[in-house]
Amino acid sequence: AQKVTQAQTEISVVEKEDVTLDCVYETRDTTYYLFWYKQPPSGELVFLIRRNSFDEQNEISGRYSWNFQKSTSSFNFTITASQVVDSAVYFCALSAMGKSTFGDGTTLTVKP
């Protein structure tokens, strides 16, 4: 069975603060893929990043960075110098063997 846990339901920060969104996953598959999506108020899920289970290299893309650790089954997402436009619901997802499982999402509010 697959499971994705995003323990933080809601996070509120002030603009320019750094914020980390946690994601912990469970799967018995040795080959799997992890994703982060952003869902702004408009409702459309926007793809942010994909990682496969064999690639633990961390990644930085502008103000976004991702920390994948197989040892702790975690795939955390950090936004540096947050901006009001980062306010959205963020979903972590796990895909393996034809099944996709999404976490419950973390609502991030960035206040000016």
Place this chain on the structure above:
Amino acid sequence: KAGVTQTPRYLIKTRGQQVTLSCSPISGHRSVSWYQQTPGQGLQFLFEYFSETQRNKGNFPGRFSGRQFSNSRSEMNVSTLELGDSALYLCASIRGSGSMRGADTQYFGPGTRLTVL
């Protein structure tokens, strides 16, 4: 390149009616997945289609069905609507043969917000 298109964007129905939602994937993408998103249950996988064949199915009753056409466009149908079917229905477009390995990225459309009264 145009993104995923879903029609209609908003829909209001009454209990007992049926509804058909449409999804046009990104040009060249061959697989389509459907999800239901509700505040209580979150994002739940409905089904996935590739080459007009259902590849995977989530844990939903038979009232939920779908199909895919030869041009990769997909429709989902919900019969005998219940109040609990009120949700945002999201369609995802996948370039390859689907998520059998989970490797392909899903690109989502804006969703159809269904309200059942």
